[in-house]
Amino acid sequence: MRIYVDFDDCLCETGRAFSRLAAELFGRDVPYEHMRFFELDRSFDLDDGQFERLMIRGHEPEMLLSFEETPGASAVINEWIDCGHEVSIITGRPFSAYESSRKWLDAHGLQRARLYCLNKYGRDSFIKGSDFSLEPEDYARMTFDFAVEDSPRAFKCFDHLPDLRVLVFDRPWNRDCAFPNGNYARCCDWEGIRRLVAAGASAME
Numbered sequence: 001m002r003i004y005v006d007f008d009d010c011l012c013e014t015g016r017a018f019s020r021l022a023a024e025l026f027g028r029d030v031p032y033e034h035m036r037f038f039e040l041d042r043s044f045d046l047d048d049g050q051f052e053r054l055m056i057r058g059h060e061p062e063m064l065l066s067f068e069e070t071p072g073a074s075a076v077i078n079e080w081i082d083c084g085h086e087v088s089i090i091t092g093r094p095f096s097a098y099e100s101s102r103k104w105l106d107a108h109g110l111q112r113a114r115l116y117c118l119n120k121y122g123r124d125s126f127i128k129g130s131d132f133s134l135e136p137e138d139y140a141r142m143t144f145d146f147a148v149e150d151s152p153r154a155f156k157c158f159d160h161l162p163d164l165r166v167l168v169f170d171r172p173w174n175r176d177c178a179f180p181n182g183n184y185a186r187c188c189d190w191e192g193i194r195r196l197v198a199a200g201a202s203a204m205e
Helices: 014-026 040-044 048-058 061-066 073-082 095-107 152-158 190-204
Strands: 002-005 086-091 114-117 146-149 165-169 184-187
Touching: 014 040, 014 048, 014 061, 040 048, 048 061, 061 095, 073 086, 073 190, 086 095, 095 114, 146 152, 146 190, 165 190, 184 190
Parallel strands: 002 086, 002 146, 086 114, 146 165, 165 184
Antiparallel strands: none
């Protein structure tokens, strides 16, 4: 099987890190559980300049490398790879963050997972002239059986895959969103994701 996995808030605790960073930089005390919007400028009530500063600081190598792993992520992904499944980490981070992101994956035992930077959100303003390693037309030719994603804004990336099973990692900013169709399922942890993928793999045999 081919499996798409998002990076931030699926593999690592980015939202929690940015909550602390917003408090440190701007005195915005918004606990993780109160982050009701995927858009961080809305969650932290930031103006454009503050948002740009937050995103630049949050994408510096030492910051990216400091993010904590979401419990169970690397163990489940390595289990999939051991079973012969193809895992692609497809992140909305710009390509300037690729090296640090690759180092994070390698440090967490995910050397065998492929990493691509796709402009999922049109976020190329906070790092001027930023590039992405995966072009939309190339991504549109990729196929997956399962996807693990937390962002409602990324759901549009699955429009070309009508049979895709999307496992939505439960986060405060996606709890009120409506899923596009019955192929979407909410998962609270990686053990729940593992069980659903195992059931899907058995059904495909």
